[in-house]
Amino acid sequence: MINYEIVLANGATVEANKTSNSDLWIALRGGSNNFGIVTRFDLKTFEQGNFWGGIVYYPITTASQQLTAFYNFAKDPSYDDYSALIQSFGYSGGQGSAAVNGLYYTKPQPNPPTLQPFTTIQPQLASTMRVDSLLSLTMERGATSPNGLRSVRMIFCGLLYSPHKRPTAILIFNRELYVTTTFRNDLSFLNVVYETFDDTISKIEKVTGITWAVTFQPIVPAIITKSDSLGGNSQGLSPSEGVLVNALLTASWSLSSDDELVNKVAGGFIEKTDMLAQEHGVSHSFIYLNYANKTQNPIDGYGAISKAKLQAVSKKYDPQGVFQRGVPGGFKLFTR
Amino acid sequence: MFLRSLLKTWTLLLLPSLLSHARVGFSNMADSPPVNPNATKSATSTPSDSQSQYDALIKVLPGKVSLPLDPTYQSSKTSYFSQQEEQVSPACIVTPKNTNDVAAAVKALASLYESSPSSSQFAVRGGGHTPWAGSASIEGGAVIDMTSIRAVTVNADQTVTSVGGGATWSDVYSYLDLKNLAVSGGRAAQVGVAGLTLGGDFESLKMPLC
Numbered sequence: 001m002i003n004y005e006i007v008l009a010n011g012a013t014v015e016a017n018k019t020s021n022s023d024l025w026i027a028l029r030g031g032s033n034n035f036g037i038v039t040r041f042d043l044k045t046f047e048q049g050n051f052w053g054g055i056v057y058y059p060i061t062t063a064s065q066q067l068t069a070f071y072n073f074a075k076d077p078s079y080d081d082y083s084a085l086i087q088s089f090g091y092s093g094g095q096g097s098a099a100v101n102g103l104y105y106t107k108p109q110p111n112p113p114t115l116q117p118f119t120t121i122q123p124q125l126a127s128t129m130r131v132d133s134l135l136s137l138t139m140e141r142g143a144t145s146p147n148g149l150r151s152v153r154m155i156f157c158g159l160l161y162s163p164h165k166r167p168t169a170i171l172i173f174n175r176e177l178y179v180t181t182t183f184r185n186d187l188s189f190l191n192v193v194y195e196t197f198d199d200t201i202s203k204i205e206k207v208t209g210i211t212w213a214v215t216f217q218p219i220v221p222a223i224i225t226k227s228d229s230l231g232g233n234s235q236g237l238s239p240s241e242g243v244l245v246n247a248l249l250t251a252s253w254s255l256s257s258d259d260e261l262v263n264k265v266a267g268g269f270i271e272k273t274d275m276l277a278q279e280h281g282v283s284h285s286f287i288y289l290n291y292a293n294k295t296q297n298p299i300d301g302y303g304a305i306s307k308a309k310l311q312a313v314s315k316k317y318d319p320q321g322v323f324q325r326g327v328p329g330g331f332k333l334f335t336r
Numbered sequence: 337m338f339l340r341s342l343l344k345t346w347t348l349l350l351l352p353s354l355l356s357h358a359r360v361g362f363s364n365m366a367d368s369p370p371v372n373p374n375a376t377k378s379a380t381s382t383p384s385d386s387q388s389q390y391d392a393l394i395k396v397l398p399g400k401v402s403l404p405l406d407p408t409y410q411s412s413k414t415s416y417f418s419q420q421e422e423q424v425s426p427a428c429i430v431t432p433k434n435t436n437d438v439a440a441a442v443k444a445l446a447s448l449y450e451s452s453p454s455s456s457q458f459a460v461r462g463g464g465h466t467p468w469a470g471s472a473s474i475e476g477g478a479v480i481d482m483t484s485i486r487a488v489t490v491n492a493d494q495t496v497t498s499v500g501g502g503a504t505w506s507d508v509y510s511y512l513d514l515k516n517l518a519v520s521g522g523r524a525a526q527v528g529v530a531g532l533t534l535g536g537d538f539e540s541l542k543m544p545l546c
Contacts, residue, residue, distance in 0.1 A: 001533060002496060005435065011443030013435055030536025037442060037460055038530055039435040039485060039501040045494055048518030084523070102523070134518050135509040135525070142506070142524035173419035176467035219538050235536045246538070256419075290535035294468040322442075326449035329459045329471050 004028055005040035009322035013039070027313040030234040030302065032289055033330045034314055034323050052111070053104035053137045054128035060097035062121050063089060063194055069117040071187040074218035074243045080114040081222050082106045089194060090213025090250075091201045102141060103129065174209060175259065177251040179266050180291035181273055182301075184282035185218065185243035192280065193247060196272050203265045209254030210262075214269075219244040219286075234310055236303035237286060244284055247273065248291045267295070289331055298331050307333070389456055390428050390478060393444040397437060402429050412461070412481045413473075420469040426459070426479045433484050438501075441480050463504050463528020472531075482530065490517065503529045 003017040004025065016025040027035060058066070070087050086102035103119070105112045108131045111119055119129065128140065183189060197214040204212055221239035237244075249269055251262050277283035287301035299307055311333050314324065324334050394401045402408035404425065412429045416422045430445075432438045448456045459474040461481045466472055473479050482502030488511040490497045497519050499508055506525035512518055522532045 005501075007435065007438045007442050009442065009446050011439045011446070013439055028534055030534075032531075032534045032536075033460055037438050037480065037482070037501065038534065039438050039482075041499045041501070041529055041533060043497045043499065043519040043521070045490060045497045045512070045517050045519055047516055048512075049516050086523070104523070133509075133513050135506065135513040138505055138509055138523055138525040142526045173416075173422050175420055176418035178467050217538075223538055233536055237538075288535070288538065290466070290531060290537065294471070320446070320450060322446045322449060325453065326446060326457055327460060328457055329474060330466075 001025075001029065001041060002044055003042035004038050005042075006036040006038045008036040009318040009320060009326075017042075021317075023309075023313050024317055027234050027310055030289065030306075031310050031313070031333075033327060034310065034333050035317055036323060048106065048134060050108050050131050050133050051104070051106045051137075052109055052129065052131050053102075054130055054132075055140065056101045056103065056119065056127045056129060057125040058099040058101075058121060059123060059125060060089065060099055062099050062123075064191065065121050066099050066101070066118075067190045067194060068187060069121065070216055070218070070245075071185060071190055072117060073114070074185045074220060074245065076114075079220050079222050080105075080112070083112065083114045085115070085118070086215060086217055088213050088215040089197060090211065091205065092212075093205065093207065093210040097201070098125065104137065174252045174254060175256060175262075177262060177266055177293065178248060178291045179270050179293040179296065180246065180248045180288050181270050181277075182219070182244050182246050182284045182286040182288065183273070183277040184241075184284060185245050186280065186282045189277065189280045189282050190216070190245065192276055193273055196269060196276065197249075200265050200269050204251070204262060207253050207255075207258045207262060209252070210258075211250075211252040213250050215248045215250065217246045217248075219246055234302060234306050235286065236301075236306040241284070244286065246286075246288055246291070248288075267293075292331065299333055389448060389452070392448070393428070393430065393441065393478065396440045396444050397430060397432070400431050400433065400437060402431065403427075412479070412483070415483075416461075416464040416473070418467040418469075420467065421464065421471065421473055424469050424473040424475050426474055427476050429479045429481050431481050431484050435485075438480065438482070438485070445478055445480070462502055462530035463526070463532075465527045466531060488512070490515065499529050501530055505529060505532070 003015055005013060005015055007013050014021055016028060018025060024035060028038070066087060070085070073085055082105050084104040088100045089097070090100065091097045101118050103115050105115055110131060201212065204210055219237070220243050224237045225239045249266050251266055253262055274283065285301045285303065287296050287298040289298040292298045299310065314333050318324070321334070324332050390401060408431060409429045412431070414422055430441045432441055445458045449458070456477065457474055458478040458480060459472055461472040461479050464472055484502060485500040486503035486507050487500045488497065488503060488508050490512070494515065494517060497508065497512060504526055505522040508519065508521060508529060509525065521529065522537065
């Protein structure tokens with residue numbers, strides 16, 4: 001991110017970049033909606049043609065092999081930063097469980113060595129791996145989240161279309177939950193987390209319309225180092241911390257009458273994982289803001305130093321606290 | 337997040353179960369107000385007392401502030417990711433078209449907030465993908481819906497892409513793909529640029545910079 005154009009609480013429009021309002025520029029990365037409304041993002045751009053990527057589906061019985069491959073991929077000190085991995089295990093009401101890997105290698109090179117530990121796991125239920133465009137691969141990825149029900153709604157529109165009316169929307173919304181935690185990369189602990197997740201399935205399997213999944217993604221030092229070289233972040237992450245694993249629990253379900261149960265089981269999974277992480281000596285405070293549930297505190301998870309810096313930037317650019325108390329949505333810097 | 341891909345593959349098998357389980361409301365903007373079985377308030381046909389405090393805002397941004405029965409309001413309200421967020425009913429929705437509009441909205445809403453802090457908070461909405469209710473909407477308050485500000489351009493030497501604050505990654509990639517260019521960004525196309533970036537994304541497709 002080279003520059004933000006941002007509207008501040010007093011209505012002024014300013015630029016925030018490395019040389020101008022640089023404290024605001026750093027604060028915005030991870031600082032969310034706490035400083036103003038960003039009206040334009042200026043992003044560094046580079047050449048990129050088609051590249052290799054897609055999604056592979058496996059039976060849930062491959063879980064242990066998946067976790068071993070994940071652990072080794074994440075801990076590799078010569079991490080190939082053309083590669084990306086999103087590993088999920090999930091249950092869908094009426095369909096059962098599966099393991100799913102999103103694999104990406106940003107060169108038009110099929111099946112590079114770094115990702116073969118995943119592509120060689122057998123058996124496989126299906127695979128969409130191919131060389132394709134960034135747009136196509138991200139559209140596919142987007143369709144895997146329930147908002148991708150929009151594409152299904154188009155089909156519904158076709159089925160229910162009545163010639164003398166113009167249907168403009170068929171409103172199908174599922175109830176959604178994201179809740180997250182982070183811990184250090186450790187093979188035996190990854191297995192513990194998977195078992196903990198597996199134990200939750202019997203508690204929610206009868207929920208109407210349920211999809212229930214845990215997703216692991218590595219946060220490797222190379223990513224943090226790169227971010228630091230480009231100006232840093234406000235999230236309190238340092239390459240010296242070693243490899244971290246972000247875990248996201250997602251739930252999607254139909255009826256508000258199941259809210260209490262779903263929230264309870266999801267929250268319980270995170271609490272148990274955090275407790276076990278302490279016991280195993282692998283805990284970490286980072287909570288990725290975009291995966292955090294309303295009850296979580298990603299700002300505190302950045303650590304005291306980062307939080308203090310963010311608060312200082314808020315007082316400088318928004319002394320009346322308009323984006324603290326006037327805009328209560330999101331995760332605030334002072335009111336928790 | 338992941339098994340919906342199975343849904344995509346076996347859509348025809350799943351359609352009956354989705355129809356029976358899903359809350360379906362059939363909306364036709366041309367005729368009557370939408371029937372939303374989840375609605376907890378009935379919409380009124382005239383601005384209520386709580387909405388009259390927005391007169392100054394409406395004056396500053398004529399044609400860009402919509403109320404519950406307006407199509408613009410309904411279209412915005414029903415375009416969130418989660419049912420929980422879709423069920424939140426703001427008093428009005430502001431749809432700025434450019435930076436000046438955003439500045440005018442912020443100025444008006446900030447001064448409204450400062451004069452009556454307990455009754456006039458507001459929210460900012462980008463991609464609308466955060467699941468929990470109230471993250472990018474607000475019951476009885478004003479929502480600044482950024483989704484009209486989504487233009488994507490690249491500079492002459494193709495080193496910098498400028499993206500409107502309300503854009504999604506699909507806006508960015510569909511523009512850049514044609515030029516064989518990319519930026520380091522989200523992997524799910526319908527997610528907003530603002531939330532992902534400002535949330536400190538670690539999970540974008542990290543393409544090494546040349």
